[in-house]
Amino acid sequence: MSEDAVDQDKRRFLVALTAATGTVGAAGIAVPFVKSMLPSERAQAAGAPVEVDISKLQPGELMIVEWRKKPVWIVNRTDQNLAELSSLDSKLTDITSKGSKQPEYAKNEHRSREAQKNVLVMVGICTHLGCSPKHFPDLAPAGFEDGWVGGFYCPCHGSTFDLAGRVYKGAPAPSNLEIPKYKFLNDTTILVGDDSEATA
Numbered sequence: 001m002s003e004d005a006v007d008q009d010k011r012r013f014l015v016a017l018t019a020a021t022g023t024v025g026a027a028g029i030a031v032p033f034v035k036s037m038l039p040s041e042r043a044q045a046a047g048a049p050v051e052v053d054i055s056k057l058q059p060g061e062l063m064i065v066e067w068r069k070k071p072v073w074i075v076n077r078t079d080q081n082l083a084e085l086s087s088l089d090s091k092l093t094d095i096t097s098k099g100s101k102q103p104e105y106a107k108n109e110h111r112s113r114e115a116q117k118n119v120l121v122m123v124g125i126c127t128h129l130g131c132s133p134k135h136f137p138d139l140a141p142a143g144f145e146d147g148w149v150g151g152f153y154c155p156c157h158g159s160t161f162d163l164a165g166r167v168y169k170g171a172p173a174p175s176n177l178e179i180p181k182y183k184f185l186n187d188t189t190i191l192v193g194d195d196s197e198a199t200a
Contacts, residue, residue, distance in 0.1 A: 052189065053188060073135070094175060095109075101178045121182045127175045149163070152165070
């Protein structure tokens with residue numbers, strides 16, 4: 001083999017080696033850079049939105065997800081559940097949720113988005129002392145008078161809420177349960193913690 005051929009082979013080898021080293025170096029820089037753009041655990045805990053698949057949530061069922069280290073309830077209410085809400089007006093403290101925390105689109109009787117009114121998204125923390133109420137879809141809590149049509153009961157101090165999270169009269173809780181910001185990404189996916197550019 002001539003000297004020129006050997007030199008050419010060396011040149012090709014060195015060019016290939018340099019290119020490979022550059023690629024590895026670029027990847028080494030790119031990985032931390034891309035990771036730095038992802039939300040950190042601290043950012044997620046501070047309130048990064050949480051995507052929730054509700055495709056398997058049957059009518060009448062409740063599922064719990066975590067957002068900002070709080071339990072968020074997602075309830076698939078039946079048409080009967082919604083129809084019964086108006087029958088409770090005389091028993092509730094704040095029927096229209098004027099003194100309660102919720103986005104504008106949830107300031108209605110069912111406290112949910114109009115287009116998906118069966119789906120209730122709510123922070124599962126009692127507004128009295130921060131306990132977590134229990135879901136009582138059918139059976140009335142102990143001591144509750146006749147007329148229970150489903151809702152939530154806080155065993156710590158006895159606050160009761162209907163299936164829109166509205167507090168019953170005489171309960172220690174001062175206001176209705178909180179509705180967080182949320183939006184539907186599609187028919188079966190909810191984004192809790194973000195309602196930007198969402199329609200009602």
